[in-house]
Amino acid sequence: MKRIIYIIFCTFLISCGQYNAELENALKLAGENRGELEKVLYHYSQNPSDSLKLQAATFLIENMPEHYTLEGSLINACRERIDADTTASYFTKKTLDISLSHIDQFRHTANKKEDVQNIKAEFLIRHIDRSFENLNSYSWLEDIPFDLFLEYILPYRFANERPDLWIDSLHLSPKALQELLFSDDVKYTITKMEYALKFSEATTSFQSHFIQELLRQDIYRDCQHITTQRNFKSRASCLPVAIDFIPDYANRNGYHYWNKIISPESKNSEISGALERKTAKVYRKTYSRHPLIKSKTTEYIPEFFKNPFLLDVSNEYLQTTDVSIHVPKYLKNSSDYAYLCVFNNLKWTPIAIGYIAHASVKFNDMGKI
Incomplete structure (x- = not known):
């Protein structure tokens, strides 16, 4: 080289x-x-x-x-x-x-x-x-x-x-x-x-x-x-590329995928083709594995969050903040994880996962919409 x-x-x-x-x-x-x-x-x-x-x-x-x-x-x-x-x-x-x-x-x-x-x-x-x-x-x-x-x-x-x-x-x-x-x-x-x-x-x-x-x-x-x-x-063509995507829009039905050229010389944060549609999360498909969600119980975890090849890149595109939510005592011991959802295609769809600890749950890098 x-x-x-x-x-x-x-x-x-x-x-x-x-x-x-x-x-x-x-x-x-x-x-x-x-x-x-x-x-x-x-x-x-x-x-x-x-x-x-x-x-x-x-x-x-x-x-x-x-x-x-x-x-x-x-x-x-x-x-x-x-x-x-x-x-x-x-x-x-x-x-x-x-x-x-x-x-x-x-x-x-x-x-x-x-x-x-x-x-x-x-x-x-x-x-x-x-x-x-x-x-x-x-x-x-x-x-x-x-x-x-x-x-x-x-x-x-x-x-x-x-x-x-x-x-x-x-x-x-x-x-x-x-x-x-x-x-x-x-x-x-x-x-x-x-x-x-x-x-x-x-x-x-x-x-x-x-x-x-x-x-x-x-x-x-x-x-x-x-x-x-x-x-x-x-x-x-020997170009470093990734597929980035919005799993579910925050203000309308649907989702969006686009091809992202990855380059150390540019930090282009445009969401190609998304227009004025809003999102709270953006993910990237990778070949490398990322830590899996593990539960100490047998609670159900959506398949999306069990995919080891997804990387949260929300902060590359959005103004983000961490969101902490109080968890009622009667819910704290019922599961290890909580989810933030958007209403998309007539149903609530989880787009972010957080671990419940000390009567609260924190969701990292949520897009400000």
Whole structure:
């Protein structure tokens, strides 16, 4: 890497089989697939020049638990139809495969195929190697902090699609890259790159009648699917990107998703496409895991708050404050957690969770609306 000077202290010794707690937990969950993941760690531990790749492999593996592919008769049959369409481009097919995992009719009839139990060494090594080739090739990545590379460029997965080497299947247009050589105000600026980069391959549409019927459900008019497509295009273009979203508006029905370019040079806090709609919370989808909500009792916790891949980024967009609420004595011992809700789509929907302590509960970083 051209401008990154680093010293890495490994907190585990590959040769002795000693790993940090998160990595060891992932390897235990891998079961019979543990050997495949350890092959990756061993591969990058042999040469000191691969120390950054070893750190990247560790990041991917220790955060791998609960990342999965959706599989089932209905979604698999749809994927077969997608693959059989000979007119659509790879980009178009891959984007639709990613979007399928957001459609309820597929999610509710599918099973989870866990990455940690199925990802093979050859796949992960190839993906890591190609990611580093890109990191060392493009001007706009020369000064990117390594932690941003790990979180927003390196991951091989977008949602619950089938994992494949998309990193080998899409290539940036040499013409577009050549034009950047004469654009000094753009070629080093990540936030200006989104519309400057194009793929060499033409993006062609589906001709299959079945796929056309599926698309007539207007899934690509929904902001979640539009954002999925843009997120895939941006990441495949080697841009650090995230999906940020409002789970439920505070002053009207609905939700909102958008694609966010992550850059140390810019702190753009605009909520793309939200207009005057108001929100109390904004979250970000990540590859890395965040601490899970744990209850000492068997109380019900909404699925949203059990997702380890959501990061609260409300204070990046909103003027926020912490809100403390008194909890009546008769409620204090009935549960560990309380929720703040908004009235959305004719029901109260929880958007924030807080731990009950000392007869009160505090909700952090609530948007001032």
